[in-house]
Amino acid sequence: MTAAQMEHEITLTVNGFAVSERVEARRHLADFLREDLGLTGTHIGCEHGVCGACTVLVDGEITRSCLTLAVQCEGKSVTTIEGISDSGAVADLQEAFRARNALQCGYCTPGMVITASVLLDAEEMPDREEIRDHISGNYCRCTGYHAIVDAVETTLKARAEAGR
Amino acid sequence: MSGDVPSPLTALDRPNSYIGRAVPRPNLKRLTEGRGEYVSDISLPRMVHVVYVRSPHAHARIVSIDATAAKAAKGVVAVVTGAEIAQVCTPWVGVLSHMVGLKSAPQHPIAVDRACWQGEAVAAVVARTRALAEDAAALVEVEYEPLTPVTDMMTALDPETPVIHESLGDNLAFERNFSGGDPASAFAASDHVIEADFGFGRHTGVTLEPRAMVADFNPGTGRLTAYLGTQAPHMIQNILSIHLAMPESAIRVVCKDVGGSFGIKVHVYADEMATAALSKLLQRPVKFVADRLESFLTDIHARDHRVKGKVGVMADGTITAFEIDDVTGIGPYSVYPRTSAVEANQVVNLTGGPYTCPNYKARARVVFQNKNVTCQYRAVGHPIATAVTEGLVDLAAQKIGMDPVEIRRKNLVRDDAYPCASATGLKFEALSHHAALDKLLAMMDYPRLRAEQAEMRKKGVHRGIGFASFIEITNPGAAFYGVGGARISSQDGAVVRLDAAGAVTVQTSATEQGQGTEAVIAQVVATAVGVPLERVRVISGDTDQTPYGGGTWASRAAGIGGEAAWQAGKALRENVLAVAGAILQAEAGTLDVREGAVVDADTGRERMPLTELGRIVYFRPDTLPTGFQAELMAVRHYVPRGYPFAFTNGVQASYLEVEDGFVKLLGHWVVEDCGTILNPQLVDEQVRGGVVQGLGGALFEHCVYDSEGQLQNASMADYLVPMACEMPDIQVGHVVSPTADSELGAKGAGEAGTAGAPAAVMNAINDALSPFGAVVTDMPFTPDRILGALRAAKAAQGA
Amino acid sequence: MKPAPFAYAKARSVAHAVELLSAHDDARIIAGGQSLVAMLNMRLAAPEILIDINDIPGLSEVSVEDGFLRIGALVRYAQAQRSPLVSTHAPLIARAIPHVAHAAIRSRGTLGGSVAFADPAAEMPACMLALGARIVIAGVDGEREVAIDDFFKGLYETAIGPAEMLVALRLPLHGPSRRVAFGEYARRRGDYAMVGLAATARAQGAGLADVRLAYFSVGLNAVRAQGAEAALEAGDVEGAVAALDGDLDPDGDIHASRDTKMHLAGALLRRVAAELSEAAQ
Known part of the structure; x- marks a missing residue:
């Protein structure tokens, strides 16, 4: 695939499954996930990389899917909120969000959960300020963040406790 | 975390009551897993996408539109102009008859011959995909003749300023004058009169899910289904019916998950009306999703007030009189159907409201301008009235050298003074300003903070403490809109049904946008009927399915929708007990329903599970006594009648540090009295979220227009909303003064945080700046403004 | 808000990328894409x-070569943040990176992309300027190096020609007498700076020599404050602050007026001067 084309065949892994699709070069990953694969858990809030609602994991790193072209994901492994939910990898974090009412409208939540997920394995336990810093690229317009910080902190403490 | 708050009310004190308990919301698991269903997620067969071509000018005549190239572009289904849409959808005028003198001009879904703000739609491009529609939209050639825009609201009424709508004669949409008591004499007799000008920047809601609609007109049924994230489905149904000339029964409004509302999604938007009209015109589903840039240009804006304020005070701290003169710019049209005069009207109503002072004079002028429209956004008018009042009270305290807490203690309406009325005639049933203030001071440890502040000041660190007491309108009856002729319901209904398997289904006219409405309704019904919470399922947001009602806005869902559900649940329990009495040959009055079973009321001994009762009613009604008909579905409606509004009160405190013009929030405390607390966790989170939206308006959020009416910061990168790092943890406490207007006694809590936070922050900043003699009163308090005030103070001292 | 249509090609090598650039009048390189894709989505750019240079081998390395720290064009912020070579040999970069946007942006965004894009409010161009970096640029005739003082040419304009691409940043290695400091004011954490300052110096006795003060978000590009540098070398902090009046000429924008920028530039200078004067870093 070297020719400069408007459309490209891409093959990648999404939530553990191989996916092959033909996409326009201009299709960003968020639209690819939502429109082509029906994975509507990845939300679009701004399409200019500010709000964080579209955050997914690409090869394990938190990534703005609106600032990543689908065609660039050839050969990569993408994990969305649907995948991370099915795997149960952060079920404890999701339960903490629920118990703490750390979401209201829920629109930011998939991006917030994905963003927070990479904190859970941090070697050093982040404090509240560090949690706030880490999620600072994800807007929540409903909660005022306090409850989200609580939910992440609770999960971190429980994991640290369990790992002891 | 919120603990359970036992209800003080015996009427609610049912065995296994869920009222006052922090039970999690039923929707949340789904939403944490990305399995929600927002309008932007919906895709229907034959669906096409619309993109609007929007005016780049704040004010311009549309000379011509050439859509030839756009129509020929790939994937295009139609390009439609304002004149063509006007054939399908009639224009509207956003006025209410009780706002005497309020005027506006007819507004079309798509501008017909003149665009009146930057961002107003001038043509619609419909295509197979959003991207193709955008490609074609770039090919629509619109020739404009730019007209002089009216942008400065302070000069909008000057004779040399052009009039936006000639037919209206001038740019004045509405004016209200009020005088109560004898303000002139009171000011004259005051030891001190302090004046200040307050500014409130335009801001907007920034719901994280932009506005979106899928309109599906089916020519086979003649019905239009509108999937819309609206707070008021029945209102939208009515309005689509009027302007599309269809019977209401032919219109269904469906409201699934909504990605934030905050008042933004309770209005009629021109582009949404156009989307519905396009679906009717094209006879197929049409999807509109505002992108973020159009959201900033077209979601309603709010605030944008300038208020001259004046307070009179005696040397002993007695406040003698308030006076305000408010000007607000609302854009070129009053928004339909709730109008854009309500915020100014609220400012007049609410200023001075927490205080006993009877002397009050007010003027509010609402003017047209060529900017995006403004309308009701979370806490309508309250942040303005509260900041003006509380700012003036603090300036008065500073003048006479009194602690800000003491001047409030001296002047806040006494807790034993109720019922009483404000200078503007607002009726207060039961408020608790003093108890709330006492609780707040204890929570924040006021003496310790003052000592810390003094200690830090010695080190050159400038911290401030600010307070804001306030009142808030909740649970509105018909007085808001109905009396003005708007077909916006102030009552709500609930239908509660017990099925054969012992599960309970509730249909409610209250709506859910994340507040937890459905959880509260479920708690109330589970308690009223006597079933475990997990057996209750709530259906909302569908005009085909739910009772007719107002929806969720103005802090009314729990107080009004909740009471309707309570009454319906009680009625169902009575019906269940009638059946049980018949089956068990017992007096219904000796039985009760608890945890899903009929029991002896005295002993709690189980007599029959509801599953068995359901089985008999639905499958073996032949075994019931002759002539007995079981009714396992109950309907109740409710609207508060004792008071036009259930006022709540609250007090907030902010502790912060100012350095190099930056404000660092160190702590924020709230004590709120919203009556009976149905779910303390939901109340606390409404308060916290509301506080942060208020902090946004106080510190960051501002729709910056230039003198040509061009919005300078219409992106998420430049319009700053609060992010996690800058926000503090927020401590929330409660005082409980239930309303006797309902059995539940619940008042609203969704807007209180937003009402008080800006004033508390303003007062805290000014407390921090007091050693420099600098005062800021123009929100948002940016580094520019704080440094500017410090420079001005320095210059004044040097002079 | 979808991009206008464009073609897309993956470059196999730097030579291939340059060949593609030469073959098209209106081509853009995409590396991390964290600025570019936003502009594409908003149709502010429509190449x-x-x-796409992301698959070109050899551009993702951080290495020490010839007494310089070489940062390949595809080294991402997150990678640089984790790199011991960066923290050892370019502690200024390590200090600046946490100020760059947010974690998810730093996953993909590249240091080289930021320098090539030359946003006047971005951190990396100023860091390069403070460090006296050399920018390695490839064109049809091979590679050339441009000293950072000759690199920035105007708003979003650099010495990179239309058929050239940035391939690496070369930074002088940090040494025992070297001092670095970084600070910025932003409205919110991660926002573009209202004013920022990256600084380097060499400790000389009790004072500082070779001071380089690179301000950002105060002009068309990152700019050096040479009057202030001289004053700091003379040990006069307040003189340095005063010299900023002559060094900087910022225009106001919606987040900060000229007065605010000048005030904050002075405040930053005091902070940075104190940091530079601290004991060995």
Whole structure:
């Protein structure tokens, strides 16, 4: 695939499954996930990389899917909120969000959960300020963040406790 | 975390009551897993996408539109102009008859011959995909003749300023004058009169899910289904019916998950009306999703007030009189159907409201301008009235050298003074300003903070403490809109049904946008009927399915929708007990329903599970006594009648540090009295979220227009909303003064945080700046403004 | 808000990328894409073709070569943040990176992309300027190096020609007498700076020599404050602050007026001067 084309065949892994699709070069990953694969858990809030609602994991790193072209994901492994939910990898974090009412409208939540997920394995336990810093690229317009910080902190403490 | 708050009310004190308990919301698991269903997620067969071509000018005549190239572009289904849409959808005028003198001009879904703000739609491009529609939209050639825009609201009424709508004669949409008591004499007799000008920047809601609609007109049924994230489905149904000339029964409004509302999604938007009209015109589903840039240009804006304020005070701290003169710019049209005069009207109503002072004079002028429209956004008018009042009270305290807490203690309406009325005639049933203030001071440890502040000041660190007491309108009856002729319901209904398997289904006219409405309704019904919470399922947001009602806005869902559900649940329990009495040959009055079973009321001994009762009613009604008909579905409606509004009160405190013009929030405390607390966790989170939206308006959020009416910061990168790092943890406490207007006694809590936070922050900043003699009163308090005030103070001292 | 259509090609090598650039009048290189894709989405940029350099081997390395720290064009912020070579040999970069946007942006965004894009409010161009970096640029005739003082040419304009691409940043190695400091004021954490300052110096006795003060978000590019540098070398902090009046000429924008920028520039200078004067870093 070297020719400069408007459309490209891409093959990648999404939530553990191989996916092959033909996409326009201009299709960003968020639209690819939502429109082509029906994975509507990845939300679009701004399409200019500010709000964080579209955050997914690409090869394990938190990534703005609106600032990543689908065609660039050839050969990569993408994990969305649907995948991370099915795997149960952060079920404890999701339960903490629920118990703490750390979401209201829920629109930011998939991006917030994905963003927070990479904190859970941090070697050093982040404090509240560090949690706030880490999620600072994800807007929540409903909660005022306090409850989200609580939910992440609770999960971190429980994991640290369990790992002891 | 919120603990359970036992209800003080015996009427609610049912065995296994869920009222006052922090039970999690039923929707949340789904939403944490990305399995929600927002309008932007919906895709229907034959669906096409619309993109609007929007005016780049704040004010311009549309000379011509050439859509030839756009129509020929790939994937295009139609390009439609304002004149063509006007054939399908009639224009509207956003006025209410009780706002005497309020005027506006007819507004079309798509501008017909003149665009009146930057961002107003001038043509619609419909295509197979959003991207193709955008490609074609770039090919629509619109020739404009730019007209002089009216942008400065302070000069909008000057004779040399052009009039936006000639037919209206001038740019004045509405004016209200009020005088109560004898303000002139009171000011004259005051030891001190302090004046200040307050500014409130335009801001907007920034719901994280932009506005979106899928309109599906089916020519086979003649019905239009509108999937819309609206707070008021029945209102939208009515309005689509009027302007599309269809019977209401032919219109269904469906409201699934909504990605934030905050008042933004309770209005009629021109582009949404156009989307519905396009679906009717094209006879197929049409999807509109505002992108973020159009959201900033077209979601309603709010605030944008300038208020001259004046307070009179005696040397002993007695406040003698308030006076305000408010000007607000609302854009070129009053928004339909709730109008854009309500915020100014609220400012007049609410200023001075927490205080006993009877002397009050007010003027509010609402003017047209060529900017995006403004309308009701979370806490309508309250942040303005509260900041003006509380700012003036603090300036008065500073003048006479009194602690800000003491001047409030001296002047806040006494807790034993109720019922009483404000200078503007607002009726207060039961408020608790003093108890709330006492609780707040204890929570924040006021003496310790003052000592810390003094200690830090010695080190050159400038911290401030600010307070804001306030009142808030909740649970509105018909007085808001109905009396003005708007077909916006102030009552709500609930239908509660017990099925054969012992599960309970509730249909409610209250709506859910994340507040937890459905959880509260479920708690109330589970308690009223006597079933475990997990057996209750709530259906909302569908005009085909739910009772007719107002929806969720103005802090009314729990107080009004909740009471309707309570009454319906009680009625169902009575019906269940009638059946049980018949089956068990017992007096219904000796039985009760608890945890899903009929029991002896005295002993709690189980007599029959509801599953068995359901089985008999639905499958073996032949075994019931002759002539007995079981009714396992109950309907109740409710609207508060004792008071036009259930006022709540609250007090907030902010502790912060100012350095190099930056404000660092160190702590924020709230004590709120919203009556009976149905779910303390939901109340606390409404308060916290509301506080942060208020902090946004106080510190960051501002729709910056230039003198040509061009919005300078219409992106998420430049319009700053609060992010996690800058926000503090927020401590929330409660005082409980239930309303006797309902059995539940619940008042609203969704807007209180937003009402008080800006004033508390303003007062805290000014407390921090007091050693420099600098005062800021123009929100948002940016580094520019704080440094500017410090420079001005320095210059004044040097002079 | 979808991009206008464009073609897309993956470059196999730097030579291939340069060849593609030469073959198209309206081509853009995409590396991390964290600025570019936002501009594409908003149709503020609508190139004919995007040339993706992400698969080019050899551009993702951080290495020490010839007494310089070499940072390949595809080294991402997150990678640089984790790199011991960066923290050892370019502690200024390590200090600046946490100020760059947010974690998810730093996952993909590249240091080289930021320098090539030359946003006047971005951190990396100023860091390069403070460090006296050399920018390695490839064109049809091979590679050339441009000293950072000759690199920035105007708003979003650099010495990179239309058929050239940035391939690496070369930074002088940090040494025992070297001092670095970084600070910025932003409205919110991660926002573009209202004013920022990256600084380097060499400790000389009790004072400082070779001071380089690179301000950002105060002009068309990152700019050096040479009057202030001289004053700091003379040990006069307040003189340095006063010299900023002559060094900087910022225009106001919606987040900060000229007065605010000048005030904050002075405040930053005091902070940075104190940091530079601290004991060995």
